[in-house]
Structures are given as structure tokens and as C-alpha cells.
Amino acid sequence: MGKRVGLEVTVAVAEAVALCRIDMAGVYPITPQSHIAEHLSNLVADGKLDAEFVTVESEHSAMSAVIGAAAAGARVYTATSSQGLMLMHELLPIASAMRLPITMAIANRAVSGPLNILNDHSDIMPQRDAGWIAVFAENGQEAVDLSIAAFKIAEHKDVMLPVSVNIDGFQLTHMVEPVIMPSQEEVDAFLPPFVPHATLHPSRPVTMGAFSMSDYFTEIMKAKDEAIKNSKKVILEVWDDWGRQFGRNYKPVETYLAEDADILMLTMGSMGETAKIAIDELRGKGVKAGLIKLRLWRPFPFAELAAVLKNAAQLIVTDRAVSFGGPGGPVFSEIKSALFAQANRPAIYNYIIGLGGRDVAVSDFVGMFETVRADKAKAKADTYEFWGVRE
Amino acid sequence: MNIVENFDLFAPRLINKKELFSCGHRACSGCAEVLSVRLMCKALGDNTVVASATGCMEIVSSMFPTTAWRIPWIHVAFENAAAVASGVEAGLKALRKKGKIDDRYIKVVGMAGDGGTMDIGIQALSGAMERGHDMIYVCFDNEAYMNTGIQRSSGTPMGASTTTAPAGKASSGQKTWKKNMPEIMVAHEIPYVATVCPSYPLDFIRKFEKARSIEGPSYIHCFSVCPTGWRSPSETAVSMGRLAVETGVFPLFEVENGHYRMSADMPKKLKPLRSYFKPQGRFRHLTDAEIDAIQERVTAEFNKLTQKAKFL
Numbered sequence: 168m169g170k171r172v173g174l175e176v177t178v179a180v181a182e183a184v185a186l187c188r189i190d191m192a193g194v195y196p197i198t199p200q201s202h203i204a205e206h207l208s209n210l211v212a213d214g215k216l217d218a219e220f221v222t223v224e225s226e227h228s229a230m231s232a233v234i235g236a237a238a239a240g241a242r243v244y245t246a247t248s249s250q251g252l253m254l255m256h257e258l259l260p261i262a263s264a265m266r267l268p269i270t271m272a273i274a275n276r277a278v279s280g281p282l283n284i285l286n287d288h289s290d291i292m293p294q295r296d297a298g299w300i301a302v303f304a305e306n307g308q309e310a311v312d313l314s315i316a317a318f319k320i321a322e323h324k325d326v327m328l329p330v331s332v333n334i335d336g337f338q339l340t341h342m343v344e345p346v347i348m349p350s351q352e353e354v355d356a357f358l359p360p361f362v363p364h365a366t367l368h369p370s371r372p373v374t375m376g377a378f379s380m381s382d383y384f385t386e387i388m389k390a391k392d393e394a395i396k397n398s399k400k401v402i403l404e405v406w407d408d409w410g411r412q413f414g415r416n417y418k419p420v421e422t423y424l425a426e427d428a429d430i431l432m433l434t435m436g437s438m439g440e441t442a443k444i445a446i447d448e449l450r451g452k453g454v455k456a457g458l459i460k461l462r463l464w465r466p467f468p469f470a471e472l473a474a475v476l477k478n479a480a481q482l483i484v485t486d487r488a489v490s491f492g493g494p495g496g497p498v499f500s501e502i503k504s505a506l507f508a509q510a511n512r513p514a515i516y517n518y519i520i521g522l523g524g525r526d527v528a529v530s531d532f533v534g535m536f537e538t539v540r541a542d543k544a545k546a547k548a549d550t551y552e553f554w555g556v557r558e
Numbered sequence: 559m560n561i562v563e564n565f566d567l568f569a570p571r572l573i574n575k576k577e578l579f580s581c582g583h584r585a586c587s588g589c590a591e592v593l594s595v596r597l598m599c600k601a602l603g604d605n606t607v608v609a610s611a612t613g614c615m616e617i618v619s620s621m622f623p624t625t626a627w628r629i630p631w632i633h634v635a636f637e638n639a640a641a642v643a644s645g646v647e648a649g650l651k652a653l654r655k656k657g658k659i660d661d662r663y664i665k666v667v668g669m670a671g672d673g674g675t676m677d678i679g680i681q682a683l684s685g686a687m688e689r690g691h692d693m694i695y696v697c698f699d700n701e702a703y704m705n706t707g708i709q710r711s712s713g714t715p716m717g718a719s720t721t722t723a724p725a726g727k728a729s730s731g732q733k734t735w736k737k738n739m740p741e742i743m744v745a746h747e748i749p750y751v752a753t754v755c756p757s758y759p760l761d762f763i764r765k766f767e768k769a770r771s772i773e774g775p776s777y778i779h780c781f782s783v784c785p786t787g788w789r790s791p792s793e794t795a796v797s798m799g800r801l802a803v804e805t806g807v808f809p810l811f812e813v814e815n816g817h818y819r820m821s822a823d824m825p826k827k828l829k830p831l832r833s834y835f836k837p838q839g840r841f842r843h844l845t846d847a848e849i850d851a852i853q854e855r856v857t858a859e860f861n862k863l864t865q866k867a868k869f870l
């Protein structure tokens with residue numbers, strides 16, 4: 168059993184990645200991710216991690232280099248944020264189409280403009296359809312656990328897809344949290360060596376990234392869609408393995424006091440912890456409030472979500488990004504369409520919160536609950552609103 | 559004895575017979591770029607991994623589910639061949655060090671066209687060279703974005719008509735001088751920079767072999783005649799390459815650890831530029847005065863280069 172230590176979350180994540188015995192990392196600095204890159208290079212410099220640390224000249228090259236190394240058969244890692252992720256954007260669907268198991272941390276941060284270095288989800292949302300598995304961590308321990316599990320998911324022979332582990336910038340990345348770091352023996356027992364299906368090696372020459380016209384393209388897209396849908400089974404298995412070995416269990420959708428709730432709130436990422444306190448406060452006043460935490464963003468856990476929404480009359484979906492001129496925040500749109508065919512779906516409300524690092528306090532969550540509870544005529548259901556905006 | 563003119567005599571003895579880039583690819587007839595790729599494979603041999611940029615050579619060689627490549631090959635995107643190659647190199651290095659793959663020496667090659675190298679890919683290339691990866695980067699320069707329909711690049715020569723810098727009543731085609739990419743690479747102080755042209759196959763192969771033998775980054779700039787884009791007869795691709803060299807438009811040289819050396823194939827006296835321009839549709843609109851101005855520049859550039867080669 169590993170020790171409980173106080174670590175900055177970025178450092179803990181880098182330590183966890185080193186425990187996974189990566190062969191290669193290609194990372195470019197960007198706040199609030201940089202501490203991951205710095206700590207990984209420290210580990211290499213101190214001889215504690217036997218890996219090639221490639222100090223690329225951009226995030227575009229970071230992703231390109233890890234694609235190249237993964238294609239060569241190496242276990243690879245990268246990490247980025249915001250503008251860096253936007254710069255990688257072009258390559259993300261290529262990595263998934265090539266079925267390369269790349270693990271990447273995203274220290275979620277607002278996308279310019281205006282330039283802002285603080286937390287929201289506007290960087291990951293434009294990557295939604297890239298064919299990457301995307302998971303969200305709520306605290307430092309989850310960031311560590313989900314990072315290690317990500318390698319096992321990505322490299323599973325029935326998956327072979329890239330995975331992003333989303334860690335809220337600053338709110339999470341820069342917190343010093345108590346974390347139980349697994350030992351090397353424990354990680355070795357959990358994570359088998361990477362056995363690639365095909366590699367760029369002269370012993371068995373292969374062509375990767377071939378060009379395809381209309382005769383095969385649709386089939387390749389369908390295959391990728393099937394692959395990511397099927398990955399859920401493996402994700403569940405791997406998280407169960409983790410739970411069995413380490414005693415911390417992860418589910419695609421997690422709940423807090425949701426079973427008997429009349430009104431539910433859905434969060435993704437680190438804000439779940441604050442929302443929980445608001446729910447305790449409301450419960451104290453006799454309000455049957457509950458929380459849903461969406462851990463798995465892709466593949467989207469439709470069945471799990473429907474199962475926890477059976478009883479509630481009202482659902483508040485929080486979004487940390489804007490779909491300009493669209494139907495609502497990206498998480499909201501997704502959930503609304505997922506529940507569209509359901510006969511007795513709850514009235515769904517959407518609040519856009521915490522943009523560019525704006526603090527969302529317990530009182531804000533209580534306020535959202537109260538506002539929605541007061542909307543007896545459901546006049547505001549199915550619409551979206553910016554919470555706490557100065558007008 | 560002139561090696562090129564007695565090629566049939568030398569070729570069977572000096573050139574690897576194995577075809578690592580197979581026939582059946584979709585390049586235009588008379589394409590000297592694909593001829594270069596084939597020669598490169600012969601020179602580098604089996605233990606080579608290629609990372610290619612988007613462009614003619616990628617499109618013609620990898621139409622799924624077919625491939626012309628008999629060595630490991632990867633294509634990711636247009637601007638990142640050097641970065642992908644650097645990742646392949648780092649990955650193979652780590653795996654070899656940890657004993658996860660066999661011990662053989664594998665040379666990693668990054669390749670792109672002039673657009674993929676000199677324009678959109680120059681950052682990734684500069685980064686990979688600066689980091690000192692053990693790789694060869696090859697620019698197959700056909701002097702425009704051919705794959706997308708003959709648009710100008712920074713490698714397009716002054717005066718050439720392309721689809722985005724066309725000749726017209728108010729324009730004489732390309733308005734800028736060709737970017738001097740080999741010099742930019744020399745400025746990176748990498749161990750080896752060379753220019754090659756497939757019309758000189760033995761010089762070509764020797765330089766690739768040398769690049770292969772050097773540990774660290776090397777850069778090879780390959781003059782690649784494109785009859786389709788240059789509007790020149792396809793059967794003249796090889797002779798056109800020779801004219802480019804003989805006129806000094808594309809001098810053959812190498813720079814080893816900063817020392818310049820002109821290739822033995824370089825003529826003592828340059829031919830006039832007109833003989834090279836004449837068969838090409840892309841230069842047809844140029845006036846005598848314009849050709850004279852370009853000639854002046856070509857001569858000056860060539861003299862500058864030979865000056866550097868003097869102090870060996």
C-alpha cells in the first residue's frame with residue numbers, strides 16, 4: 168500500500184505517469200500544465216524515469232512526436248492546456264484514427280480571447296468529436312488514479328485509442344492535496360506492458376496513415392465510432408480492477424444523495440466538491456437536492472445517466488464553456504438530446520458558470536437550486552443562462 | 559570518365575537492386591520527385607523508417623488499401639513530418655535502450671515537399687534539427703504546392719507562373735526569390751547538409767549514404783523536376799534536372815560540419831539560364847530583360863557559394 172503524501176496535483180500526476188514506466192514524453196510548456204512537464208523532466212534528469220523526454224518546439228509538434236513514438240511502439244505521454252490543445256486540434260482525430268494509445272493530461276483552461284490563463288472547459292469542448300476517450304478528475308487522488316488507469320484503458324487490445332485526463336487548471340492542478348501514491352510494485356501489478364498491434368519497425372514493415380477516398384472513408388469512420396463505443400466495457404473493467412486493487416472505485420456517472428432527490432445538479436470536474444457542500448446545506452433545510460458527477464465525457468455514458476435521472480423532476484446542468492449561438496452549453500445539449508426520447512424526463516435547466524476562472528461559491532450553487540425550484544411553471548426549462556454575470 | 563554519361567555501365571554494380579519503393583504508385587509519368595524517393599530508398603536500405611508529410615509523394619504512394627512502401631512508413635499531417643520523425647526516433651531509441659526491440663541500427667527519415675518544408679513545416683523542421691535527433695530530413699523540392707494544383711511556395715523561383723502567382727498582363731509570375739533552404743539548415747549547425755538531384759544518381763546515392771552514416775541530424779535538399787507543374791515534356795525530367803545543375807540554378811554541394819564542398823558533377827563553366835528556362839511553360843512569359851535579371855542573380859548566388867567552398 169502506498170503512502171499518503173501532500174503533493175501539488177501536477178507533481179502527483181507526473182509521479183504517477185513515471186510509475187507507468189513511460190518510454191517517451193513530448194511536452195510543451197503552458198500554464199497551468201507546465202509543472203507536469205517540469206516534474207517529468209526532473210524525474211528523467213535525476214535518473215528516476217528511464218524515458219526520452221523530447222523538448223518539442225510547440226504543442227503541434229508535441230502531439231506529432233508522441234504519435235510518431237506511439238507508432239514506433241513506445242508508451243507515450245503528453246500534457247497540455249488551452250491554446251496548446253487548440254494547436255494540437257488538427258492531430259487529435261488522426262491519433263484516434265490511427266488507433267494510437269496516447270495518454271494526455273489536459274489542465275483545463277479558458278481559450279483566448281481574451282487571453283486568460285484560468286480554469287474552464289472551453290479547451291476540451293472543441294475536441295469533443297476527435298475520437299478520444301475523455302475523463303474528468305474531481306480531486307488530486309482522482310487525477311492520479313485516472314492517469315494510471317488511462318494507460319491501461321488506452322493500450323487495451325480492444326480499445327487502442329487515445330485518452331485525455333481532464334484536470335481543472337489551478338483549481339485542481341495547483342492545489343496541494345493529500346494523495347495516496349501507489350508504489351511501483353502496485354502499478355506494475357496493475358498495468359501490464361504495452362503490446363502494440365503493429366509498429367514502425369523494419370522487422371515487419373507497415374504503412375500507417377494511408378490516404379483514403381470515399382471508397383473506404385465511411386467504413387473507417389464507422390470503425391472508429393464502434394471502437395470508442397466498445398471502449399466503455401473496457402473502461403468499466405479497468406476501473407473495477409483499480410477498485411479491487413486500490414479500494415477506490417470509479418464509475419462513468421457518480422452520484423451524491425441522488426436516489427430520492429427531486430432536484431439534481433450535474434457537474435463535471437472539480438466543481439463537484441463545492442456543489443456537494445451546497446447540497447448538504449440544502450438537505451439541512453429539507454430540500455431533496457442531489458448531485459450527479461459526470462466522470463466520463465467520451466464515450467458518453469447514456470445508459471448510466473438515464474438510470475440516475477429516473478426520479479427527479481428538475482435537473483440543473485452546469486457548463487464551463489459556451490456554444491456561441493447554439494442551443495446551450497455543450498454538456499447541456501448533450502444531455503438534453505440523450506434524454507429527448509425519454510417519456511418522463513426531468514425539466515432541464517442550464518447554467519454557464521465559472522468561465523475563465525470565475526469563482527463559483529457554495530452560495531452560487533445554492534442560488535441556482537433556489538432559482539430553479541422557484542420556477543414552478545418551468546418557464547426557464549430547456550434554456551440556458553450565464554450565472555453570476557454582471558449586466 | 560563521366561559517371562552520369564556511362565550510367566548503364568556503373569548502375570548495376572553501384573546501385574542496390576532491391577526496390578523498396580514499388581512500382582504501381584500513382585505519380586505522373588516523368589515525375590522526378592518519385593524517382594528521387596525510389597533512389598533514396600535504394601540508398602538507405604531496409605533498416606529505414608520514413609515519416610512523410612502530406613503532398614504528392616504521400617498521395618501517390620499510399621492509396622488505402624494499397625501501398626508502395628516496403629519499408630515502415632507513416633504519414634500524419636502536412637506540416638509535421640520532422641516532428642513525427644523526431645518522435646519515431648525517440649521512441650525507437652527508448653525501446654532499443656530498454657531491450658524491447660532488437661539492437662539493429664535504424665535510420666529515421668522525415669520527408670516533405672518544398673511547401674511542407676520551407677513554408678508550413680519550417681518550425682517543426684527547425685525544432686527537430688535543433689534538438690539533434692538522429693535523423694535525415696529530405697525536402698523534395700518541386701518548387702510549388704503540386705499536390706493541390708501548382709500554387710506558389712517560398713521555394714518557387716522568381717518569375718515562375720503558378721496558379722496563385724500567375725503570369726498576366728500586370729504580373730510576371732513569382733515576385734520573390736527562392737528561399738535558400740540549405741543555408742537555413744547550415745545555420746542550424748547540423749553535421750551534414752547536402753543538395754541532390756536524381757539526374758545525378760551516383761552523387762545522390764553517395765550523399766544519402768553519407769547522411770545515413772552520420773549520427774545526428776542531416777538535411778538533404780532534393781531538386782525534383784515536376785513536368786506537370788512546370789509544364790515541361792515528361793520525357794525531359796532527367797535532362798531538365800541536369801540543366802538546372804549545369805546552369806547553376808541548382809548547384810550540387812554538401813556542407814559537412816560547416817565545410818562546403820562542390821560536387822564533382824558540377825561543370826567548370828555554367829550554361830546560360832535560357833537553355834533551362836526554354837522547355838518550361840512556367841517561364842514562357844518572361845521577357846529577355848527579366849531573364850537577364852534572373853541570370854544575374856543566379857550567377858551571383860553561384861559565385862557566393864563557390865567562394866564558401868574555396869576555404870575547405
Ligand SMILES: Cc1ncc(C[n+]2csc(CCOP(=O)(O)OP(=O)(O)O)c2C)c(N)n1
Binds near residue numbers: 614637698
Ligand atoms: C494544414 C494543411 N494545410 C493545407 C493542406 C493542403 N495541402 C496538402 S498538400 C499541399 C501542398 C504540398 O506541397 P509540397 O509540400 O510542395 O509537396 P508536393 O505536393 O509539391 O510534392 C497542401 C497545400 C493540408 N493538407 N494541411
Ligand code: SF4
Binds near residue numbers: 584585704787
Ligand atoms: S504533380 Fe509533379 S510532383 Fe506530383 S506526382 Fe505529378 S509530376 Fe510528380
Ligand SMILES: [Mg+2]
Binds near residue numbers: 672705
Ligand atoms: Mg512541392
